Amino acid sequence: MTAATLTISSRNYSSWSLRGWLICRMAGIDFSTEVLSGEDTTSRAELLHLSPSFLVPRLRHGDVVVWDTLAIASYLNETFPEAGLLPKDRAERAHCHSISGEMHSGFVNLRSALPMNLKAFHPGFRLFNGAKADIERIVTIFDDCLDRYEGPFLFGKTPCLADAMYAPVCTRFRTYDVKLPPSAAAYRDTILHWPLMIEWAETAAQEPEEIEELDMEF
Template structure:
């Protein structure tokens, strides 16, 4: 019997649910996944407002309830320090925390213009100017980390919290056919072929279309 439950909204649409799930998997946590129904008010609010501040993903573990993706990561990092969410080097740890925090609180234009949708593919999608700056900043983060730490993940050979935080962006780059430089393209493909991401995507493909339309601003 699983020792924990992670409540999520949608595998196909919810980037925050994906991040929380990846973090739990990376920790080696034994957990069940519980999904809110598509018509649930909290689920729609999280998806429509593209916010990490709603109460999903929500982790129940040994009588403790934690919500917000970074809070879940911090809790599991304390509970399972061997999971390696952060690099061992103090400077790299600070760097990892910084870019994870940047994703947690930023890139609003990209989230609005390119919402996560794993089942969709929009070739030659026109990216509006508001999101282009966010894409450029993310590509700079990818290039900087991969040059410093030699990949294939952002901080070296093993995935860290940073990879969990930026993994949904890699799905957006695929969905909206975003042209990337070679190093960022290689990282995007590495993330999309990460076994945990493959597992999530396969489950998302089987998800019923309970949410008929998301009122996103394209």
């Protein structure tokens, strides 16, 4: 079997590393995880969420090297089509691509104002208007998918690419005590209790503190 390595940065702070890891686990690929040091300047830039298209997560699978979360998902979907990273129905697959792409390229206000920090909890956190607009759009996406595909995941009974893309947002909703309507709150809880998310969070809890600047990135 071809060896695979996924390079990530912080488990506690890096939303893109989480997405890449979830996608690899859902695809069923046998891989090891390489964690970059927070002292590396390029790793620190990624941890501060300056770009969704950074060099981590990066998957090396034999002679293939692919980075960028959606590129990794596309490669793994082609390599392991039976894993169900994308819906089988063409219209549903297009919908999944669309909302995944929206997360990949959008919601900048939310990402900058509410950086991922699994160890933190900020009850009563004050949201500014730009982040509120992003949250309202995400709640609309959740409600539409859950109503259309009947949950508990965005496209039905099993998780897919879209759930991996929005999973870090669900952690932000918990960290910053974001009030959600019942349907969106139920989906948030589904994601937070997803065994893969529990596994990631337990490992993140053991991670040393390295990125002090994130405490000032609100």
